[in-house]
Amino acid sequence: MNNRNGRRAFLKKAAAAGAGAIIAPYxxxxxxxxxxxxxxxxxxxxxCLFAGGVRNIESVAQDRGNLMPGVLGGGFSVAPSIAPGIxxxxxxxxxSLRSQGTLFRNFRxxxxxxxxxxGHSTAITGSYTLQxxxxxxxxxxPTIFEYYRKHNDPAQSALNAWWIxxxxxxxxxxxxxTYPGYGxxxxxxxxxxxxxxxxxxxxALSNPIAFTAQEQEKIDGLKSFFNQSFRxxxxxxTDGITNAELDGLELQDYIRQTLQExxxxxxxxxxxxxxxxxxxDMVNVFFAERIxxxxxxELLVVNMQGVDICHSNFxxxxxQLHKADYAVAHLWQTIQSTxxxxxxxxxxxxxxxxxxxxxxxxxxxxxxxxxxxxxxxxSREIFCLVVGPPGKVVQNQSITQVTGESIDIVPTIAHVxxxxxxxxxGLLAGRVLNEAFV
Amino acid sequence: xxMQVVIKxxxxxxxxxxxxxxxxxxxxxxxxDVQVRKGDGSKTVAKTMVEFISIAYADVFGNAISxxxxxxxxxxxxSFGDKRLLEDMLVKNMLNSQLAAIPSDTEMRADVNAYVRSxxxxxxxxxxxxxxxxxxxxxxxxxxxxxxxxxFYAMMxxxxxxxx
Numbered sequence: 248m249n250n251r252n253g254r255r256a257f258l259k260k261a262a263a264a265g266a267g268a269i270i271a272p273y274x275x276x277x278x279x280x281x282x283x284x285x286x287x288x289x290x291x292x293x294x295c296l297f298a299g300g301v302r303n304i305e306s307v308a309q310d311r312g313n314l315m316p317g318v319l320g321g322g323f324s325v326a327p328s329i330a331p332g333i334x335x336x337x338x339x340x341x342x343s344l345r346s347q348g349t350l351f352r353n354f355r356x357x358x359x360x361x362x363x364x365x366g367h368s369t370a371i372t373g374s375y376t377l378q379x380x381x382x383x384x385x386x387x388x389p390t391i392f393e394y395y396r397k398h399n400d401p402a403q404s405a406l407n408a409w410w411i412x413x414x415x416x417x418x419x420x421x422x423x424x425t426y427p428g429y430g431x432x433x434x435x436x437x438x439x440x441x442x443x444x445x446x447x448x449x450x451a452l453s454n455p456i457a458f459t460a461q462e463q464e465k466i467d468g469l470k471s472f473f474n475q476s477f478r479x480x481x482x483x484x485t486d487g488i489t490n491a492e493l494d495g496l497e498l499q500d501y502i503r504q505t506l507q508e509x510x511x512x513x514x515x516x517x518x519x520x521x522x523x524x525x526x527x528d529m530v531n532v533f534f535a536e537r538i539x540x541x542x543x544x545e546l547l548v549v550n551m552q553g554v555d556i557c558h559s560n561f562x563x564x565x566x567q568l569h570k571a572d573y574a575v576a577h578l579w580q581t582i583q584s585t586x587x588x589x590x591x592x593x594x595x596x597x598x599x600x601x602x603x604x605x606x607x608x609x610x611x612x613x614x615x616x617x618x619x620x621x622x623x624x625x626s627r628e629i630f631c632l633v634v635g636p637p638g639k640v641v642q643n644q645s646i647t648q649v650t651g652e653s654i655d656i657v658p659t660i661a662h663v664x665x666x667x668x669x670x671x672x673g674l675l676a677g678r679v680l681n682e683a684f685v
Numbered sequence: 686x687x688m689q690v691v692i693k694x695x696x697x698x699x700x701x702x703x704x705x706x707x708x709x710x711x712x713x714x715x716x717x718d719v720q721v722r723k724g725d726g727s728k729t730v731a732k733t734m735v736e737f738i739s740i741a742y743a744d745v746f747g748n749a750i751s752x753x754x755x756x757x758x759x760x761x762x763x764s765f766g767d768k769r770l771l772e773d774m775l776v777k778n779m780l781n782s783q784l785a786a787i788p789s790d791t792e793m794r795a796d797v798n799a800y801v802r803s804x805x806x807x808x809x810x811x812x813x814x815x816x817x818x819x820x821x822x823x824x825x826x827x828x829x830x831x832x833x834x835x836x837f838y839a840m841m842x843x844x845x846x847x848x849x
Contacts (some may be wrong), residue, residue, distance in 0.1 A: 405767075410766070415760070415763050415764065419763055419764075419766065422766050434766065435766065436766050436767065437765065437766030438764065438765055438766065439763070439764040439765075440764075441764075442760045442761065442763065442764035443761060443764040443765055445760075445761075447757035447758070447760070447761065448761055451757070451758055451761055451774075451775060451778055452761065452771075452774045452775065452778055453778070454778055454781055454782075455774065455777035455778050455781055456777050456778075456780040456781035456834055456838070457781075458835065458838075461830070462830070462832070462835055465824075465828065465830075465831060465835060466835050466838055466839045468824075469821075469824065469835070469836065469839035469840075470839040470842065470843050472820060472821075473839060473840060473843035473844070473845060474843055474844045474845075476814075476816075476817055476845075477728075477843065477844050477845035477848075487766045487767055487768045487769075488766050488767055489767060489769055489770075490767050490770060495767070495770050495773070498767065498770060499770065499773070499774055502765075502774070503774075
């Protein structure tokens with residue numbers, strides 16, 4: 248074990264020396280670090296896809312009470328029609344997110360089918376999905392992760408770019424595209440914690456055979472020989488992204504440590520809201536927070552989708568909306584209490600699409616009709632919230648006129664991280680949401 | 686004279702009769718069982734996720750993975766973006782299992798050449814060429830600290846192991 252650590256220490260030192268050589272030219276006499284590609288608004292962006300289909304009627308318009316006190320402020324309240332079905336969560340300390348940023352109350356998912364994957368794909372690529380979208384393939388247009396890793400200067404490793412999704416299905420494929428010149432080489436690290444941090448994960452991953460540093464060197468030698476002997480005409484298109492060796496070791500450590508912590512029951516009620524209240528969205532955000540605390544990534548995208556229960560249960564949709572609000576407020580609290588991320592992070596929050604104006608015919612136990620999302624005008628109405636430090640983001644601003652679209656989020660992230668101008672023309676149709684920035 | 690002719694004719698008939706009554710030999714044409722193995726250069730098809738997991742499991746444990754285990758490992762595989770990293774972790778974990786059925790270090794050293802050949806056949810599904818056989822055998826013979834698990838780990842995380 249000591250030898251293994253010794254090898255890791257050696258790798259770390261080697262990497263640090265290399266990184267130092269690369270970074271050194273960008274450290275000004277003031278000691279402040281600048282990215283070479285352009286002025287950054289902040290050095291970190293967290294984009295929370297407040298997804299699953301959220302209507303403005305229940306969110307910013309508060310038609311059933313203030314279910315989102317963490318985002319909107321003003322105190323929690325619930326309409327009597329749904330009150331028995333709402334779990335009351337403890338209030339989080341601190342100001343509301345809206346007061347710490349700019350709320351676009353009438354944002355639009357303007358084009359394309361109002362499907363969850365279409366909406367996610369649009370938000371992550373900055374391109375509407377007007378053509379048929381294959382849920383078995385990565386998007387056709389580059390993702391924000393690829394733009395970041397390809398065009399940010401200096402280039403950053405995949406440890407700086409994360410996509411954390413609450414379900415599998417088609418969502419793992421959103422960490423890179425098939426667009427020529429981009430792809431897995433520039434993709435994000437992807438994780439779906441609900442399937443990875445499990446008992447089967449613990450059994451299958453957390454008890455590795457140990458090799459000493461000397462043994463590992465011999466293994467590397469053997470492997471190099473085997474690889475030199477092998478020349479395939481084929482390609483492995485299922486590899487996904489590949490982390491550098493040092494980053495891979497760091498990730499393996501992280502996964503094993505997380506699995507072992509999980510086995511002690513540490514993740515049953517990590518926020519103290521009651522184990523029964525921790526829904527899948529909250530769990531997903533919790534693991535995103537752990538990524539933030541461990542790796543301090545420059546770009547992280549995390550989603551929630553619990554509200555989609557609205558297809559069959561409106562009151563539970565409102566309950567899930569309340570939990571999503573709690574989760575995103577908790578996420579911001581974690582960002583602001585993480586050294587290296589605090590006061591240097593822009594948080595963007597937006598649903599992928601809304602829901603219809605007209606309900607369907609399913610009633611829940613409280614007599615409330617359920618709602619689908621089939622591309623009517625109301626299902627295109629969403630909100631977008633940009634939160635950040637004073638001096639960078641306009642504080643306590645609420646824009647009521649129709650302003651901004653889903654495809655504007657990617658250029659806005661690129662603007663914050665200082666590489667917008669490096670993206671080739673013609674790839675992004677959206678604009679930077681300048682209204683949000685000082 | 687006539688008698689001699691008659692005897693010859695009778696003898697000839699008997700001879701002919703004995704020949705014509707001989708049972709015909711039956712020839713059965715078939716193909717011998719031959720192990721068909723690809724050379725390394727002709728492996729162009731990458732293993733799918735399910736194939737990789739199933740084959741790795743069988744190579745380490747010597748039996749087929751259950752459907753339930755395959756399903757659980759597939760979920761893990763899907764839930765992380767860096768597939769080779771996950772494969773590395775899976776292989777390391779399998780090799781550390783008490784149920785792992787790979788040759789012991791003693792078995793490896795008892796007949797290194799046989800070990801090299803059988804390991805190539807098992808993991809790469811082909812014979813090693815002369816250089817490969819010589820090099821790996823030398824690596825093992827020259828290094829008393831080389832373990833069978835190190836050879837298995839190196840081969841199972843190599844590029845060729847991902848193809849068939």
